[in-house]
Amino acid sequence: MSIFExxxxxxxxxxxxxxDEATGLQAIVAIHSTVLGPALGGCRVVxxxxxxxxxxxxxxxxxxxxxxxxxxxxxxxxxxxxxxxxKSWGGDAAHQGEDRxxxxxxxxxxxxxxxxxxxxxxDMNVSVEDAENMAQETDHVVGLDVSHGGMGDPSPLxxxxxxxxLRACVRRAFNADQLDGLTVTVQGLGxxxxxxxQQLHDAGAKLIVADIVPQTTAKAADLFGAQVVxxxxxxxxxxxxxxxxxxxxxxxDETINALDVKVIAGSANNxxxxxxxxxxxxxxxxxxxxxxxxxxxxxxxxxxxxxxQVNHEWVSQKIKAMEDxxxxxxxxxxxxHRPTNDVADEIATRRILDKRDAGKAWQPDFAKTTPxxxxx
Numbered sequence: 001m002s003i004f005e006x007x008x009x010x011x012x013x014x015x016x017x018x019x020d021e022a023t024g025l026q027a028i029v030a031i032h033s034t035v036l037g038p039a040l041g042g043c044r045v046v047x048x049x050x051x052x053x054x055x056x057x058x059x060x061x062x063x064x065x066x067x068x069x070x071x072x073x074x075x076x077x078x079x080x081x082x083x084x085x086x087k088s089w090g091g092d093a094a095h096q097g098e099d100r101x102x103x104x105x106x107x108x109x110x111x112x113x114x115x116x117x118x119x120x121x122x123d124m125n126v127s128v129e130d131a132e133n134m135a136q137e138t139d140h141v142v143g144l145d146v147s148h149g150g151m152g153d154p155s156p157l158x159x160x161x162x163x164x165x166l167r168a169c170v171r172r173a174f175n176a177d178q179l180d181g182l183t184v185t186v187q188g189l190g191x192x193x194x195x196x197x198q199q200l201h202d203a204g205a206k207l208i209v210a211d212i213v214p215q216t217t218a219k220a221a222d223l224f225g226a227q228v229v230x231x232x233x234x235x236x237x238x239x240x241x242x243x244x245x246x247x248x249x250x251x252x253d254e255t256i257n258a259l260d261v262k263v264i265a266g267s268a269n270n271x272x273x274x275x276x277x278x279x280x281x282x283x284x285x286x287x288x289x290x291x292x293x294x295x296x297x298x299x300x301x302x303x304x305x306x307x308x309q310v311n312h313e314w315v316s317q318k319i320k321a322m323e324d325x326x327x328x329x330x331x332x333x334x335x336x337h338r339p340t341n342d343v344a345d346e347i348a349t350r351r352i353l354d355k356r357d358a359g360k361a362w363q364p365d366f367a368k369t370t371p372x373x374x375x376x
Contacts, residue, residue: 008059013039014117015059018110023103024086027110028054029118030062031079035352035361038116039079040142040299040306041065042123043107043134045093047085058082060248060270065299067348068292071325072318074303077362079118083107093125104130108137116140116364121154121302128153142305151305151315154298158267159195161297161319163203165326166196166241166265169287172330173262174240180204183239185261187231188246189216192267192295196243197224210234211246241265248291249273256280265289265326278339289326290344296322 003009016029031039041062048054058080066078086103089095111120111134121143122131132148134141144150166184171177182205186197189211197207197220207226210233211217220226229237235250238260244250248270251259256277264271264286271291272278281288300318304311329347333340355361 003055006056006059008056008063010063012059012062015055016110016114018107020103020106020110023099023106024088025103025106025110026051026084026086027081027107028058029079029081029110029114030058031114031118032062032077033066033352034077034117034364035356036066036070036074037076037362038119038140038306038364039065039077040069040074040119040121040303041078041080042121042143042298043081043083043126043130044123045083045085045125047091047093048082051084054082054084057248057270064269064292066352067345068296068299070348070351071293071344072296072300072303074299075362076119076299076303076306080123081107081111081118081120100130101133104133105137108134108141111140112138114140119306121299142302144305149310151301151310151312153191154301155191156195157301157315157319158192158295158298159199161300161322162192162196162243162245162265162267162294163199164319164323165289165294166200166243166263168323168327169263169265169289169330170241172327172334173287178204182206182241183208184241184243185209185234185237185239186243186245187211187234187250187266188244188268189213189220190245192298193243193245194220196245196267197226200243201225205241208234208237208239236260244268244271251277251281253277259284259286261286263287263289265294266291267295269295272341275341275345278341282333282337282339287330288340290329290341293329293344294322294326 012032014031018027062080069076085093120141128145131143146152184205185208201224207224209220209226210231217228235255236258241263242261243266245267252273333343
């Protein structure tokens with residue numbers, strides 16, 4: 001299948017492939033839309049089975065970023081990037097060493113070549129340090145450390161938004177304002193998943209957790225009294241809420257009928273392996289918080305950086321509003337008897353199309369986006 005025939009390619013503006021023999025860089029940048037503004041989206045490093053899998057992932061993720069930024073009310077378009085670990089890393093996406101710094105500097109040069117149409121940020125297996133290595137070669141990266149004029153690690157803000165969105169869904173599924181006594185299964189205890197667990201524990205929820213790192217689950221059992229289960233088994237555990245906070249496509253044709261929850265609300269991207277499964281969840285009476293809506297806290301946190309600003313108060317107000325945004329989408333879906341992901345897609349798409357049709361689509365100013373940051 002060619003890229004244009006790939007269903008995930010739908011309406012993308014451009015896709016860029018980069019390679020660098022010296023550093024082993026193999027990267028793909030997908031720009032879905034720049035109508036609302038430059039395409040902001042994270043960069044992730046994943047040991048994909050093949051380049052076709054990497055392409056599918058980046059296409060789905062970049063489209064989700066367009067919708068995420070639109071629904072969050074940001075003046076930003078949607079894009080995403082993926083890096084395939086060099087063979088010298090032995091498939092270890094978290095590999096450390098001088099060659100890692102060189103690879104991210106190479107990727108920074110690739111981002112710079114796009115003239116500001118794409119702004120990179122941290123995502124899976126990409127750290128603040130990696131972003132700062134990119135920043136040595138490009139102006140177009142955000143999520144930098146506070147000491148470098150950035151907004152800092154976006155993970156806590158992503159987790160806060162997930163918690164608020166989860167609470168909005170619980171209110172509608174159980175007619176309850178409290179999480180005390182509810183059982184929540186959490187798949188994935190990375191930075192975001194861990195913070196979500198902390199907030200759920202503080203709110204009185206009972207936790208069932210799964211992660212590929214035994215030390216992390218042992219810590220969750222100790223600190224939160226969490227029950228630990230296998231990463232695959234957790235999808236089928238009976239609970240009130242399922243919070244997927246790891247890789248995407250966890251809700252698929254094989255797992256969807258085994259779900260035994262009333263709410264799905266987590267931070268993972270592309271939780272549905274295909275959009276049509278949203279209707280299946282609706283028919284089963286499961287409230288699904290569309291992933292790109294509920295996990296928008298991180299991109300909200302770094303959005304001011306895209307304008308060269310630091311504005312924590314603005315971010316705080318935007319995050320608090322997420323509970324109402326998720327609730328309004330669920331309410332509309334229930335009223336119209338439509339899948340929540342369809343409702344969210346429609347709202348996000350309409351904002352993009354309205355700006356495009358009004359002739360107000362963003363245009364890059366190459367005169368302003370070419371110079372590199374000046375070293376301190």
